[in-house]
Amino acid sequence: MKKKQTMEQLLVHILLILICVISLLPFLSMVSTSFMKVKGVLPNEPIIFPKLPLYTKNYVKVWFSGHFQTYFLNTVIVTAGGVFINLFVSVTMAYSFAKFKFPGKEFLFNILLLTMMIPAQLAMISQYTVLNGLHLIDDYKGIWLLWGGTCAAGSTFFYRGFFEAIPRELEESMYLDGASRLQTLLHCIIPLSKPAIATQVVFALNGYWSNLFDILTFTKSMNKRTLSVALQLFRGQHTTEFGRLFAASTIVILPNILLFILFQKQFIKQGLTEGAVKE
Amino acid sequence: MREQSFSRRFKKGIREWILVIPFLLIGTVLFILFVLYPQIKNIYISFTNYSIMPGAKNEFVGLANYRKIFTDIHVKGSDAYFFWMAFRNNILAILITVPGQLILGLLVAVFIHNLRFGKNIYKILLYIAVICDWVVFCNIVDYIFQPDNGSLVNYILTSIGILKQPVSWLKNTWTANFVIWFCSIWKGFGWVMIIYTAGLQGIPMDRYEAAKVDGANNVQMFWYITVPGLKATTFYLLINLINGAMNIFIQVFLLTKGDPIGTTDVVMDYVYRRAFNYFEFGYAASCGLVMGGVVFILSMFLKKYLRYGQDE
Amino acid sequence: MKKKVLASIMATLVATTALFGCGSSSTDSGKSETSSLQEKADGEDQKASEEGIAYNGEEATVTYWHTHSDAEEEVLTEQIIPEFEKRYPKIHIDAVRMPYDGLMQQIITGISGNTGPDLMRMDIIWVPELAKMGALEPVDDLEGFKEMKDKLFEGPLKTNYYNGKYYGLPLNTNCLSGTWSKAVMEQLGLKDFPKTYDEVVALKDKLNKDQYLIACEGPNPWSMAPLFNSLGGVYTNEDYTKASGYLDGEASIKAMETIVKWYDEGIIGPCMNGGKPDAANGLYDGQYLFSYQGPWFYANDDEEQIAKVEGGLLPAGSAGSLTVNGGEDLVIFNGSKVKDAAWVFAQFLMSDYAQTAQAVGGGHLVPTVKSVAESEEVKNTPYMDIYLKQLEGAVPRTPTPVWEKMSDKLTVAFTSCLLHEDEPASALKKAATEIDALLQDADK
Secondary structure (H helix, E strand, O other): OHHHHHHHHHHHHHHHHHHHHHHHHHHHHHHHHHOOOOOOOOOOOOOOOOOOOOOOHHHHHHHHOOOHHHHHHHHHHHHHHHHHHHHHHHHHHHHHHHHOOOOOHHHHHHHHHHHOOOOOOOHHHHHHHHHHHOOOOOOHHHHHHHHHHHHHHHHHHHHHHHHHOOOHHHHHHHHHOOOOHHHHHHHHHHHHOHHHHHHHHHHHHHHHHOOOHHHHHHOOOHHHOOHHHHHHHOEOOOOEOHHHHHHHHHHHHHHHHHHHHHHHHHHOOOOOOOOOOOO | OHHHHHHHHHHHHHHHHHHHHHHHHHHHHHHHHHHHHHHHHHHHHHOEEOOOOOOOOOEEOOOHHHHHHHOOOOOOOOHHHHHHHHHHHHHHHHHHHHHHHHHHHHHHHHHHHOOOOOHHHHHHHHHHHHHOOHHHHHHHHHHHOOOOOOOHHHHHHHHOOOOOOOOOHHHOHHHHHHHHHHHHHHHHHHHHHHHHHHHHHOOOHHHHHHHHHOOOOHHHHHHHHHHHHOHHHHHHHHHHHHHHHHOOOHHHHHHHOOOOOOOOOOHHHHHHHHHHOOOOHHHHHHHHHHHHHHHHHHHHHHHHHOOOOOOO | OHHHHHHHHHHHHHHHHHHHHHHHHHHHOOOOOOOHHHHHHOOOOOOOOOOOOOOOOOOEEEEEEEOOOHHHHHHHHHHHHHHHHHHOOOEEEEEEEOOOOOHHHHHHHHHHOOOOOOEEEEEOOHHHHHHHHOOEOOOOOOOOHHHHHOOEOHHHHHOOEEOOEEOOEEEEEEEOEEEEEHHHHHHOOOOOOOOEHHHHHHHHHHOOOOOEEEEOOOOOHHHHHHHHHHOOOOOOOOOOOOOOOOOOOHHHHHHHHHHHHHHHHOOEOHHHHOOOOOHHHHHHOOOEEEEEEOHHHHHOOOHHHHOOEEEEOOOEEOOEOOEEEEEEEEEEEOOOOOHHHHHHHHHHHOOHHHHHHHHHOOOOOEOOEHHHHHOHHHHOOOOHHHHHHHHOOEEEOOOOOOHHHHHHHHHHHHHHHHOOOOOHHHHHHHHHHHHHHHHHHHHO
């Protein structure tokens, strides 16, 4: 019996390793290419491991040229603000929908869901008019407000299930102690939903970190730009410099991966509240 | 009597609103400004011959834009033909990438859930593709699917004998569509896996133990405990994944641009190009709304079918 | 902390600017527009350069969008703009490099909110579209345009023409010319570049396995134009109002049939339809004899690789050695609040100084000012002479607001011919009918 289980475990490990290798090989190829001298024309053979000694000039060029450091800092700022407003908006809204009773609740919620279904390609023009009217074009505040609006539907949907699953008795005991709604949210709901929040933070962080179209559309000056925009600049009209493109790409995705590793303890933590994903 | 109960209900409603409004207000205002208003304006645009020039007159054209979507559907090369071609590709993407991600994600999640050690390392490794910036991701895909025999995919497939000759992946209809689906599955299943592992943790262990006592095997437990236990999670994923498949855009925009001859196009890319390359904003808006209508009906159907109501 | 320091610096700056602005505007007030001479006599700081026009407006910042490559951008930001700001201290240039993918969307949203750039360097094909939309400022009546007009090459200038007016200035031009593989030339025993397509095709039997003669980069109207046009094909009539009888005329059908035949026979290589080797690697590795490339090709790879190829004129077909005219135009958006300053900068970009700098420096952009193109300094730039010579046979891309749609229709027709989904005669006829309708729409 024990032996059979060990065999099973081994088999599962082998399968998972195989899946990981397939999933990650292209990334390895990208990183390796970034350490080679490849310009506009791609090499004729796949690069899986870089040739030694490593060619580091791509990184040096990317990092020290064309405001890359400013872009990096901008990305951090705009992402941090975005994640904050995302959290604020979606937690408060999900709390409203999960723990309050008010007329028109389901109607409002269904409108939220409905808007998720219509392609948002053309929304940019109207969003632009709104932000322009608020004089928030070329201003990160505008982008944060925009993200606060666009995250409302999806994130509320996501949190609502988690919040509803938190047993009423816990809150009610707090109310008996004289806590307000806000205090319950801060001291009961949020701590109990940490894993859900961590999950959503990672998603939001991801989306904002790599956002291209919003930044490009709603900021105008070079010094407001972020890494995704800088990355696009490596894809030229006539030429693409692959070595540099991939060096820049590696720099762009690295912090994201590191943050994820930092967050993952929360992210995939055991002991989500019983039935966190609503049954 | 009735009046009174109405006014009482009304007063009660107001009281409830006053309680909730501090929490609801900011999010709702932002939502109305940046999501609802643009979409309502979209509906208006779809009935006009819209010009983006400030102060320009927008001629009201009634249903002309919608009519265009349904005229000459079968005439190769007509506007409607390309729209429905793109629509077909979205449907195919749903049929292929949604089950693909769900099954792969669920299997991997169950595998990982039952591991004794190394859970997190797999989760992290498999999540890298999810985290990766879409632009970066598309560049990598472009790179590994280059058409010569030296590209990663062709090289591996020819050397293990699956392919005899290198394939120009992005230049033929079905191979290019395959690459687009591959993008979705590769980048998406890690997310499905993470959500499922969270869901798996929500299934009480005692159910498995009880089943074991009754002599159930692994497969049976999977079908009779795990799958039903994940019903809500699956619904959440399904809605999101279908949405994702309907909104496929960036990989088409960056990799194929709909070529060859619009056969790999998807609705989002079609709408985008109609609006921003052809300046046909009215027509583009109506295409987007037709698409939205379809997704809406599909979701309602799913909601009813899976009996997942908010207030059961 | 840092932010505060920054803020105070900004505040000081703004204050000084305001003061300065007030000062100059008070001296300006009451003077008529034509008082530039008097202004100079007054000893104002605005001195016109020998070749530019004077600027007497207020302090202004011009937002300038472009899509230059790294090397080209360096010339712009390190030579041209500093020199300009030295000569016109009241005008500041905010040069913004835009990504090429999705650029039109950026322009559109900018226009819709009246916050687009003031000046932009854009692909010549977009000028008529945006002019038709009403987003661009005509330049006919602006100071110095008439004098400048005669100094420019006619082809590039014409790309700014729409409905009786000029909507921009041709900043730089380009075209596809021949890039030849030295190895294949040697193998085939060629001393000179073949003069005609007949000579090229005759070399077919001397090829080894996996070798091809012609590398054309795709069935789109830009890449295929040199081949299609040289073999006698045309897209429309000369007024760009009609495709029927031209695109589906006998000569065009014959040209298309020839192309399909050559593609099937392996005279035109697989990169025509996205296959490998791609044009560049095929040239380096001796698999293609020649390819159609723009001047940017030579900045695109290591010197070591570039040394394997050589620039030379394209062979001639029945219609001569034709090619397609590309390039970029400078346009002023009519939503701009600093049109005067934008125009001054546009003029400066057209000056001998800037035109020479961008031709000799980094990107080797082909100048549009005749005298600059003929100057020794520019002629010595690698392969510049070849492109200038090739440009003599350059056919403009159809200057029409519906180019984008027309181009898609042509691509569809060409692709379906190459894939044998359709015969050239019927594919071109169908495309011609559709393009007729588009061109008619464009005139409305």
